[in-house]
Amino acid sequence: MASLLIPVVTGSLEAGFNRFLHLAPDRLKKVQPLAGKVLQLTVTGLSSCYLLFSKDRLDVMQSYEGQPDSHLTLSLDALGLLKDKGLLMQYIREGRIDLEGDPQLWQDFSALLKDPQLDMEALLAGYTGDVVAHLLCRHGRELSTGVRNRLAAARRHLGDYVLEEARLAVGPLELADFCDQVAELDKQLLRLQGRLAALTDKVDH
Amino acid sequence: MSEQQKATHFGYKTVDAEQKEQMVASVFHSVAAKYDVMNDLMSFGIHRLWKRFTIDCSGIRKGQKVLDLAGGTGDLTAKFSRIVGDSGQVVLADINDSMLKVGRDKLRNKGLGNNIAYVQANAEHLPFPDNYFDVITIAFGLRNVTNKDQALASMFRVLKPGGRLLVLEFSKPQHEVMSKLYDFYSFNILPRMGSLVANDSDSYQYLAESIRMHPDQETLKAMMEEVGFEQTEYFNLTDGIVALHRGFKF
Numbered sequence: 407m408a409s410l411l412i413p414v415v416t417g418s419l420e421a422g423f424n425r426f427l428h429l430a431p432d433r434l435k436k437v438q439p440l441a442g443k444v445l446q447l448t449v450t451g452l453s454s455c456y457l458l459f460s461k462d463r464l465d466v467m468q469s470y471e472g473q474p475d476s477h478l479t480l481s482l483d484a485l486g487l488l489k490d491k492g493l494l495m496q497y498i499r500e501g502r503i504d505l506e507g508d509p510q511l512w513q514d515f516s517a518l519l520k521d522p523q524l525d526m527e528a529l530l531a532g533y534t535g536d537v538v539a540h541l542l543c544r545h546g547r548e549l550s551t552g553v554r555n556r557l558a559a560a561r562r563h564l565g566d567y568v569l570e571e572a573r574l575a576v577g578p579l580e581l582a583d584f585c586d587q588v589a590e591l592d593k594q595l596l597r598l599q600g601r602l603a604a605l606t607d608k609v610d611h
Numbered sequence: 612m613s614e615q616q617k618a619t620h621f622g623y624k625t626v627d628a629e630q631k632e633q634m635v636a637s638v639f640h641s642v643a644a645k646y647d648v649m650n651d652l653m654s655f656g657i658h659r660l661w662k663r664f665t666i667d668c669s670g671i672r673k674g675q676k677v678l679d680l681a682g683g684t685g686d687l688t689a690k691f692s693r694i695v696g697d698s699g700q701v702v703l704a705d706i707n708d709s710m711l712k713v714g715r716d717k718l719r720n721k722g723l724g725n726n727i728a729y730v731q732a733n734a735e736h737l738p739f740p741d742n743y744f745d746v747i748t749i750a751f752g753l754r755n756v757t758n759k760d761q762a763l764a765s766m767f768r769v770l771k772p773g774g775r776l777l778v779l780e781f782s783k784p785q786h787e788v789m790s791k792l793y794d795f796y797s798f799n800i801l802p803r804m805g806s807l808v809a810n811d812s813d814s815y816q817y818l819a820e821s822i823r824m825h826p827d828q829e830t831l832k833a834m835m836e837e838v839g840f841e842q843t844e845y846f847n848l849t850d851g852i853v854a855l856h857r858g859f860k861f
Contacts, residue, residue, distance in 0.1 A: 409846055413663040444673070444697055458691045462722070472672030529618075 416455060420466040426517075427463065430519030434462055439514045446474035450481045457515075463471065471541050488516050620758050620824050621782055628757050635755045636856050638814045639683075639707040641748075644810040646713065652804060658751075659686075661686040661853050665748060665779045666690050668846070670858055674698040675745040676816065678769065681705055681752020685714035692723045692748075700815040702739075706750075734762040754825035764838040770860045772782045776840060781822040782847070782854035787809075789850045797822065829852045 427433050448454040455468040467534035480487070480503045487497050496515055497503045505512065508571040526546075568574045576584070619628045626634065639646075645836050651656050666687065667793060669733025671677060673696045680690045682703040691701045703718075705711045708731055732738050734749065747766050756762045766776050784790040797819035805815030826860050827844050831854075835843045845853050 409664060410657075410660045410850060412659040413667070416667075417660065417663055444671075458694055460696075465690060465693055469670070470672060471670040495805070514790045 412453070416466040416468055419455070424463045433518060435466075436514070437462070440511060440518075443476075443511055444470060444472065444474045445472070445511055445515065446477040448477065448479040449485065450479060452482060455479060456465050474507065476505065476509070478506040478512055478513045488512070488519060497511070619652045625628075631757050636707055636815055639755075646710065647686075647826075649805065649809055649815075652808060653667075653801060657849060661779060661848050661855070662686050662750060664846070664848060665777050665855055666694075668855060669746050669748065669777055670775065671695065671746055674773075676743060678739070678744045678747045679703050680732075680737075680747060680749040680766070680768075681755070682748075682750075683710045683714055684750070685718045687750055688714070689718055689723055689747055691748075692718070692727050693765060695726060697726055700726050700728065702728045702730055702744075704730040704734075704737075706731065706733050718742060735765055737765045737769050741772045743766055743769050743770055743794070745774045746777070747774070748777045748779070751781070753778055753780050753831075754821050759826070760834060760838065765833060767838050767840065767860055772860055775792050775857060775859050778835070778856040779829070780854065781825060781858070782831075782845075782851050783827040785847060785851040789852070793852055807850075828856075831856055837860060 427437060437459060438461065441461045443459050446454060446459040447457060453468075453500055456467045456474060458465040458467060458470070464528075484497070484502055487493070487503065494503070498505050498509065526544040528540050529541060533539075536544065569577045596601065619627055619631050619665065627704060627735045644672070648707075654661075669677075671693075671694050675695050676699060677691045677695060679701060682705055683687050683748070685703055688701050688703040694703060703711070703714055705714065711729055711731055717729060718724060732737065734752070735758050747770055749766070753759060761766060769835070770776060773826035784793050801819055802812040805818075809815075825831075828847065828851065832843050832845055835858045837858060838856075839860065841861050843856065843858040845854045845856045
């Protein structure tokens with residue numbers, strides 16, 4: 407079973423990406439510069455996969471014995487950086503991403519990932535019909551807003567409890583006063599150091 | 612060839628070698644139209660993962676020549692065609708013209724075809740020059756071949772030195788429990804599925820029987836070594852229900 411785990415992952419990635427690619431016609435135009443290219447993506451400590459582009463789709467492979475056109479190595483938490491085409495070169499210079507080969511290919515790939523504004527309603531309509539898709543999306547939005555509001559309220563209540571009732575932490579005003587006191591102490595210490603230095607100077611001469 | 616040598620098996624039946632070819636052809640003429648649907652249904656879609664694993668083990672790259680033998684409806688060919696690109700070539704070969712037609716239509720509808728050739732060929736007498744292909748695959752086809760040794764020798768001949776053969780085929784489950792479950796599924800559920808979906812239970816009864824008559828993992832490995840393949844190994848998939856055999860020609 408373990409030998410089929412990687413095909414499951416690469417197959418899911420491939421199916422998801424190709425679905426994403428065909429959702430908007432302009433994405434198919436953006437994939438043209440990558441057609442025929444092979445990119446190797448290595449996630450440090452995890453795995454490596456090969457992205458083989460053709461004119462209208464991507465094939466993801468676990469192994470490829472040819473020479474990839476470009477090889478990018480990055481950590482798992484840096485995967486999100488790929489979405490930002492403009493900053494890609496900066497990340498490479500900073501050493502957050504390691505690149506061998508043509509950087510332009512990754513910029514083209516990054517451009518593909520950018521702007522993933524999915525119209526869920528239009529997407530669902532293909533399967534469920536317009537009315538059901540509209541209702542599902544409206545209720546989804548309402549649910550999402552409700553959950554966000556409840557989370558914000560819960561956070562406020564927890565904050566009040568910790569600060570006011572349980573007195574487990576200080577409030578913002580107390581914290582600001584404490585910081586002022588520390589700053590004042592710092593100034594006094596500096597003055598004392600100055601006076602000590604002057605006195606030491608006098609004794610020496 | 613003696614009378615005994617001429618006899619072979621068609622599922623659990625013993626038939627003449629010539630008769631087997633016709634009987635297998637008749638099975639595939641019958642199932643060609645529903646082949647893909649039935650594959651998904653029977654394997655719960657897992658055949659896609661077995662094929663994906665095969666492609667990962669093929670070492671295929673741009674510009675290479677691939678023979679997808681008994682390629683049927685072209686699942687492997689579609690992927691190979693994109694990987695080898697315009698500078699490479701994929702030959703989809705099948706002995707059965709119905710399967711070949713379904714495969715050709717499917718691949719053309721996918722917009723593939725520039726680098727694909729379709730050849731009706733018998734695996735025992737491949738109509739290609741010596742040392743021609745970089746990779747040969749035969750997925751779920753070898754068990755239907757009458758003379759497997761001759762077919763393996765023919766594949767060895769047309770493979771380039773350094774090339775590799777991949778045989779994806781049903782095999783023997785590795786655990787007793789899985790074996791029992793698999794037998795129950797193959798002989799009780801599979802033919803009924805075939806009857807319901809493809810209106811053809813006999814072909815799927817043959818499928819179950821032919822799998823049991825096919826050589827197990829070690830026997831097939833030995834057969835490959837016998838005709839000259841080296842560094843031969845196999846990978847059991849789904850507990851050995853299917854095995855991928857790989858051998859190199861040097």
